[in-house]
Amino acid sequence: MRPAHSLMIAFMLLSASIGSPVVARAQDIFSGVSGFLDLNYSSFSSKSKDSTGDTVKFDSNSFHPRFNLTINTTIFPNLRLYANGLFEKEMTVTETDGTKTRTTNTRLTPYINLTFSDKPFTAGVSYSRREETTEVSHTPTFKRVNEEYDGTFGWHPDGLPWLDLILRKTNLFDEKRTVLDTTEDYYGLTLRYLGAVKGLDLRYSASYDDRKDNVLKLELKTLGQTARATYSNTFFNNRISLNTNYVLNQSSIETSAEGTGPVSFPVFSFGGLFVVDNMLSPIALLPNAALIDGDLTTSAGVNIGLPPLGGDTRPRQIGLDLFNPTEVNSLLVWVDRELTPTIAGSFLWEVFISSDNLNWTHWAGPFPAPFGPFQNRFEINFPNVVPPKRYIKVVTSPLNGAVPGASSFPNIFVTEIQAFNNKPASEVRGRTTSTTHFFNLDARTRIFNIPYLYHTVSFFYKREDPSGQQNYDLVNSLNVSQRFSRIFSGSGRVGIENAQQGEKTTVSYLYDASITAEPLRTLRHNLLYSGRIDQTEGKTENLNSIFLNNNAELYKGIDVYLNGGYSWRKGAEGQSTTSETISFGSTIVPHPTMNINVSYTTTMTDQSGGGQPSSSTSTSLGDLTLTYTPLPNLRFFSEFGIVSGTNQKTDFTQTYGINWTPFPDGALQFNFNYSENTRSADNSKERIISPSVRWRLGSRSYLDVSYQWTTSDSNSQSTKATYFNTTLKIFF
Secondary structure, eight states: OOHHHHHHHHHHHHHHHHHSGGGTTSOOGGGGEEEEEEEEEEEEEEEEEETTOOEEEEEEEEEEEEEEEEEEEEEETTEEEEEEEEEEEEEEEEEETTEEEEEEEEEEEEEEEEEEEETTEEEEEEEEEEEEEEEETTSOOEEEEEEEEEEEEEEOOTTSOEEEEEEEEEEEEETTSSSOEEEEEEEEEEEEEESSSTTEEEEEEEEEEEEEETTTTEEEEEEEEEEEEEEEEEETTTTEEEEEEEEEEEEEEEEEESSOOEEEEEEOOSEEEEEEOSOOSSOOOEEOGGGGSSOSSSOOSEEOSOOOTTOOOSOEEEEEEEEEEEOOOEEEEEESSOOOHHHHHTOOEEEEEESSSSSEEEEEEEEOOOBOSSSOEEEEEOOOOSSOEEEEEEEEOOOOTTSTTGGGOSOOEEEEEEEEEEEEGGGSOEEEEEEEEEEEEEEEEEEETTTEEEEEEEEEEEEEETTTEEEEEEEEEEEEEEEOSSSEEEEEEEEEEEEEETTEEEEEEEEEEEEEEEEETTEEEEEEEEEEEEEETTEEEEEEEEEEEEEEEEETTEEEEEEEEEEEEEOTTSOEEEEEEEEEEEEEEEETTEEEEEEEEEEEEEEEOTTSOOEEEEEEEEEEEEEEEEETTEEEEEEEEEEEETTEEEEEEEEEEEEEOSOSSSSEEEEEEEEEEEETTTTEEEEEEEEEEEEEEETTEEEEEEEEEEEEEOSSEEEEEEEEEEEEEEEO
């Protein structure tokens, strides 16, 4: 029986059940009906001329209707029905230098779910199907389908282990099954037990996945098992705190292949990393556990959508700590929503690698990455990282306002990043089995209250079989902090780190100290010294740094800072590196409607020894921003920047913007944005003017009309483009 027929019969049976006397007491199904009708028309036109005088004209007109119907209701006290259907059709006509192309994309997405809940039991079944049909002038029609059947069962009794089961079947194919034809059967079991011992959490999960690609003649059978024990507690009146966990992961992959298609092997990630900064190296990315928590739909706090006027446009740097240097050649960056081809294709990605999460080497890019289909993710493929590195990151800038339709995507949140090593099937035929052990322990023991003296120990261990490779990292440290007077306080640490990676063993001596002085509520000074000595296979490397940070509020509304530091490093091969950094800045609020920010940073680095020629480099970054809001609905913004350095041309940038919303709360809302960006490095200027109007036709409908005019000029090309968009949306 065809899935569409099965879905129709299911609806008929539900309707008959609702009409029977037995169900007459339940909620009426139609009380949970909602939906919307969305009609969108857009027009884009551009004309570009390069330095040789060649001109390219491009025009596009698109009509995009969407209709959605949702049923969300309780048909029995313990039985909930959720059904959703979306139909959309996008008809586009493009013309490039007189050549017209007509493209029609049709999508049909039905979904139905029944959930039963009667504590301690839960159960559910669901079916979803997504059909996409593409018709392009003078080419055959292409239709692809993604359908999924799901069944779940849960048993969560009080005081006993919890049980969760999931069964899923997925089919992905094109209409003729010549390009796409895959089936996947997945079975999952999870057990969890809390309460046996305070602070103890025991979990076990097992999964079996059978994936067949009938086009590539490839079949992968994957059996995975994971056992995890986590324990957290405090002892002796909170004098000792302990956090520890042990994970045993076993996987078996059986590959049967007649063809030579690629096989993707997941690469374990010890930690997620993220930072927003113009500096690409040297820079340390900060931990972000949400990037590797397995949740593909919840935001990890990383937004690559369109920043507001005056928002943060610095590059987003998203990375992974692999703990062990590992070969990687593919990254998946998941986001929380579907993107149009124009929006997805506007992002450019660069790949960087590092051994220490500080000094990064460019590896690949910039290039666009394929997005989807059916899954909201960018697939970033690049050459194998050889020799392997512990850290890897991708860098992209947030969505540019000049991209047609960018205003509809103010938020595009990254939810997950995953690493893979793709290998030809011919290399991995047969069965591959691996077992990995992870153990982590963190403990703190308070010795004295005054001064506050405590000991910390952290230990991480990893072993991989059948290779037998094992790595560990053990850190013991003695820490102290004390307030000497109302003004002065200090802290310090000494420690020793023993680490092994493969055959390499390292002993490190750690030490740091800081003194803080606060003579006034508005004045603060902090002097920080830190260092470490690494000894690896008879070779010694020293790294030391000292920084002074000063912050002051000179007057109410005037804050300033002045920071400076010096670091010196002696490498294992005799190379010497010194670096000096000075930064200062101020935030000035002369009036509640005005905000001024000034910042400047300069870094000078000298390198010598180690058989390499001596070199000196310098980098300077300056920035001035001014925001003025004379009225709640009127905002002016301007920014001036300078970037200079050794062997690079000094680059000046300017940005101006206006945001005006004269009727923010009425039925008719008008918005006007103007921005202008200039760069001296390539003598470029970009100007964007974008007025928009929203007319509320009632409490459940509105009409949006927007227009965007963009001009850009540089040494290599000049472009003029216009974009018109109107949307009528009706909710019911």
